Amino acid sequence: MKQNNPIHELLVARQDEVLQEWLAEMATSGKVGTAAHAEAAQLLAAFQAGVRDGDIARFDQPAWERTRDILADLSRSRAAQGASAGDTSHFVMALKKPLFTGLQQRLAAEPARLFDAIWEVSTLIDKMAQWTATTYQRSREDVIARQQEELLELSTPVVKLWDGVLAVPMIGTLDSHRTQMVMESLLQRIVDTGSELAIIDITGVPTVDTLVAQHLLKTVTAIRLMGADCIISGVRPQIAQTIVHLGIDLQGIVTKATLADALSVAMKRVGYVVTRKA
């Protein structure tokens, strides 16, 4: 307990004035949301509790946990509403002015204490603003990671083309993570359905370099080890040229220009004959 802490005394004595000035300060430089008043009051209460119980120089202490939680919630909800990180930290920074003014009035006679108090408050509020920015960034990164994962799942479906014939239309750049996912889901489907042939369609793969080719070869080898066979289709002319120029050896893998060609080969191998009614 720091009974003689001027910041705490100020907050106890003039909480409402500080709150009003804070809101006014926010209003001077931008729009203030309808929820701002409630948010500010909640934050100020937590802030006061933090000043009372905790060390003002140590924002990472447990006494500041409630303040940190409120700031994190605030930052997250604002991120979801599309506000920028700057808006949220501005909300916190606006608290500086009313606190400085209040301290100046209370400690006008003692410049040394005034300076110390202002320095402490300033550092603390900077830390709070930093905290909102960090949380904001983290919640945005979560969103990006989730979207990436969804994209990954979206772009690797294994479809059954015919009895005993599976196909994977690959879309997007093939990195090792995606190849791993494709390989796992394809091999599992081969076991589940007992399919003897898998067609990997690379029409949607923008470029094939040595790394991508290596990933493809790995997948094909794994399929062969399982006792099934593999056809690669959708090789575009540019990609065929790149493969040859890079000197990639596709080790006797059957490649076809289109998925239709691959399907016709697959049907023949599985023993179906496709005829057309005259």
Next chain:
Amino acid sequence: MERIPILQMGRSLLVTIQVDLQDQTALALQDDLADRIANTGANGVLIDISALEIVDSFIGRMLAGISGITRVLDATTVVVGMQPAVAITLVELGLSLEGVRTALNVERGMAMLRTAFEEDDVDAAS
């Protein structure tokens, strides 16, 4: 030490691996199999590894080794029922088991062996 049983079905030998292979067991299997092929004159070997969930480079090399040995003894080896995780592991280990025939399950493996026998017979007749 436990030994993997080897069953004879017509012209083929059937090996089903139901336990996680220890290195010693694998070596013993290799010996036993070579002996049995020589004694019975079998033309085909079918190794079912559908219950095998863990492989290392040693087991991978052993599978390739068995295939090589049986080929010298004039028999065809088919490895059947490899689990996806096992296949991925072998690929990551750089073992593509060149020259080893594979099939999805025992039924298809037997069919593959029959076809191989027929081809052999035709070759022998001509």
